[in-house]
Amino acid sequence: MSKAIFRPFDRYTFGEDICFLTGVPAVLQQTVFPQWLLKQFDLEDKPFKMMDERIATYGDIKVPVSAAAISAIHDLDEEIEKAFNEGFETVRSLPELKLFQWITKQVYGIIHWEVRAGIRQQRAIGEDFNFSQSIAHKFGNLHIMLQSLTREVEFEGVLPWSIKVFPVNNSPETFGYRDEMNTLVFSLRMKDFGVIACLQDNGESLNYHREVLEKVEGKTLHPIQLEELSARFFYSAYLFNRLPEYTILPTEEAIYIESMPLRISSRAVYDNWQVKTYGQVLEAFWKTWGFSLFEIIKNPEQPMSFLENENGEFINAEEIQLPVQ
Incomplete structure (x- = not known):
């Protein structure tokens, strides 16, 4: 008999005393952003804008965790801390699943915190909590994938995500974090690297941006170039017009997840690129x-670009001259 999958979005199981990852009783509330990151970049009291434009701090964002979740997250954070502090070459050699788990732990942790806050607000005015079914479906699938931290999960066929790591000439104190919850896209810039991830696109972003990715391959980027790349991925995630579906099969040994084809429709996978919106x-x-x-x-x-010149050729980071701020 297979072990049931914890699906918090089915009945909005987001209690303060229920582990956000496993669904079993929680033993404490833990910050979504790991302590090493909060301390290293002095983030504890720095502002973090939430989906509804409210301002919290990095240290405010906490989730209830069980003993099993604490152990799994600790091991993952320890491995990621070591890799991130060693820099680009070590980060690039990490298994993609590890990067996916770590990124998703932050992104889904924030989602969980936001949903709990929304439920509390609605209850306070005597109303039921309402949520877009398509977004709930997307978030629910992401949560099942994150359960690979505490359960055996096998991803079959096309992986659900796109993740790229780039060498970047950042200043030592740099910490640049961005995410967009509705489209599940993420970027991070620190040390001598940058990471861009689309957490539920079935690898389509890498195809969509293939031309520019081929141009930057093997090149060390200026920070403004990494931000331009991130902007392209964030905007294209908004244009992505599919709701990915997955065959999810729980067994005694593992949860098997297989991506369903995205191209069964004659409609293009991405809507048309609008220059003004991209410019914004x-x-x-x-x-x-x-x-x-x-x-x-x-x-x-x-449009202005620091990645490509008028002839479509890559601009080397050393050639970039920026106005003094």
Whole structure:
């Protein structure tokens, strides 16, 4: 007989005393962002914008955890801390599943915290908590994949995610974290590397951005180039018009997850790229350098880029000259 899968979105099982990962009784509340990260970059009291525009701090965001979850998360965090502090080459050699688990632990942990807050707010005014069924379906599948931390999970066929690690000339104090919950896309910039991940696209982002990814392969990027790449992935995640489906089979030995085909429709997998909307995304990612939307899309046929020149050739990081801030 197979062990039942914990599915918190089926009945909105988000109690303060129920482990966010396993569904068994929790023994404590633990910060979503690991302590080593909070201490190393002094993040504990720094602001973190939530989905509804409320401002929390990195240290505020906590989830209830069981003993089994604490142990699994500790082991994962320890491995990731070592790799991240050693830098790009070690991060690049990590198994993709480890990166997926660590990224998803943060992203889903924030989702769990947000849902609990939403349930409390709705109860306070005597209303039921309502949630988009498609988003709940997506988040539920992500949670099942995250259970690979405490259960044997086998991913068959196409992997559900896209993850890329890049060498970046960051300043030593850099910590740049971004995520977008609705589209499940993530980026991180620190030490001498950057990571971009789409957590539920079945690898399509890597195909969609193949041309630019081939140009940057093996190149060390300037921080503004990594941010431009991130903007492209974040915007394309918004254009991604499929709701991925998975065959999920629990057995006594493991949970087997297989991605269903995305291309069964004649409709393109991505909606049309709109330069102005992309420019707005890029403006937010380039906020540090102060470029305005007007500057970015002054030529709508060829928006400003620090990745490619007018001829479509890669721009080496050493050639980039930026205004003094």
